[in-house]
Amino acid sequence: MPRKKQPSHTSTPSSITLALSEQRLRADALDKEHQWLLKQIKKKRTELQNFVEQMRSVATQIFHRIAPEFQKVTEIDRExxxxxxxxxxxxxxxxxxxxDILALYRSLQFSGLISAKPIEEETDPELDQLFEPEEQENNFYQNSTSSDRQSHNHLEQQTTKTEESRKIRQTFLRLxxxxxxxxxxDSESQMRHTEIMKELNRxxxxxxxxxxLEIEKQHLAGEDIDSFSEDDLTRQCQILEQQxxxxxKQYENLKQELRLAKNTPEGALVSEYRQATKLGINPLEQMLAQTEKEIEFMVEIRNFVKDFRDKKMTIVYNSSISSDHG
Incomplete structure (x- = not known):
């Protein structure tokens, strides 16, 4: 009597269904993360664009209102x-x-009452030579160490950027x-595709x-993940993981760009502008009044120095200025 053939347990319907179920759950999770990232990037991109636009707007308002006063400050400073x-x-x-005059000149610069300019003074060449070799040696060591670190970091960054660029290029070529x-x-479809290609290129x-990916989602109907085979699901998971x-990285870069924009002098100005507006203060009028006070004070300094030049003022031993009516 012939033996009965034992059934194979390597690929039963239940094991295939379980594998598909696990892959679908993984694909679903990756797709949810994918959609969340797209949403956050779009939100952060809009936030960055709005903040940059605010910086431009505030800068334009300040330029038209305050620029003439700043020009006066520059002219008096030059005088x-x-x-x-x-x-x-x-x-x-x-x-x-x-x-004493040099001390006064430095003091005005260090205090910010006038702009800083280098003051030429005699130096001791022997003193310079005494410290030069040690400084050069220290600088060489520091520069070498810093250069090694920068080269290593640059290599890592370039490798990451190359991989990211490759994935972006793959998506672009596919679309x-x-x-x-x-x-x-037909001409209508050609015109539509031409506009889409412009968006893709940009x-x-x-x-x-x-x-x-937003362009792809906007113009192409999504695929039904439930109809995917196991191989299809595996490929889809790989694509989603890469994307x-x-x-x-793109989301982190956008957040970093926004942080950097807010930390610039222009960004800080926007923040101060917002806070002042909330308190019912007109920041432009406030800046204008402050600049006018600065001009008045600088005019006093200019007249003071002019009187000294014309020998109407003298500098005494303790570096204070007194009136010379004689």
Whole structure:
């Protein structure tokens, strides 16, 4: 009597169903993460664009209202420097008097009352030579160590960027193959595809994977994941993992760009502008009043230095200025 053939347990319907179920759950989770990242990137991109637009708007308002006053400040500042230069180069001064004038000149610069400019002074060449070799050796060591770290970090960054660029390029080429105008025959569809290709090219030039995927979602119907085979699900999971990796980097970069924008002087100005407006304060009027006070004070300094140049003022030993009516 022949033996009965034992059934194989390697690929039963239940094991296939279980594998498909696990792959679908994984694909669903990746797709949810994918959609969340797209949503957050779009939100953060809009936030960044709005903040940059606010910076431009505030800067434009300030330029039109405050620029003439700033020009006055610049002109008076230039006059003060010219006066000090004239005094130090044309007046015959004693060593102590010259040192007092230089001390006053530095003090005005260090305090921010006038702009900072380098003051040429005599240096001791022997003293410079004494410290130069050690400084050069330390600088060489520091520069070498810093250069090694920078090279290593640069290599890592370049490798990551190359991988990201490759994935973005793959997505672009896949969509360009679908939406190329030559793929359709009627004029209306060609015009539509031409506009889509413009969007694709712009997104590709900006390395914006999220935008490429948004265009794909907008113009193509999504596939039904429930109809995927196990191989299809595996491929879909791999694609989603790769895209999510790039999208995470893009999201972090957008957050970093926004942080950097807010930390610039222009960004800080926008924040102060918002806070002042909430308190019912007109920040432009406040800045204008402050600048006018600054101009008045600088005019006093200019007149003070001018009187000294014209020998109406003298600098005494304790570096204070007194009126000379004689």
């Amino acid at each position: 003060i420097h010219a006066l000090f230069n004239e005094i130090l180069t044309t007046r015959k001064l004693g060593q102590k008097t010259k040192q 360009a193959e679908i939406f190329h105008p030559d793929k359709v025959t 997104a590709y030039q900006e390395n914006d994977l999220a935008k490429l 999510n990796f790039v999208l995470k």
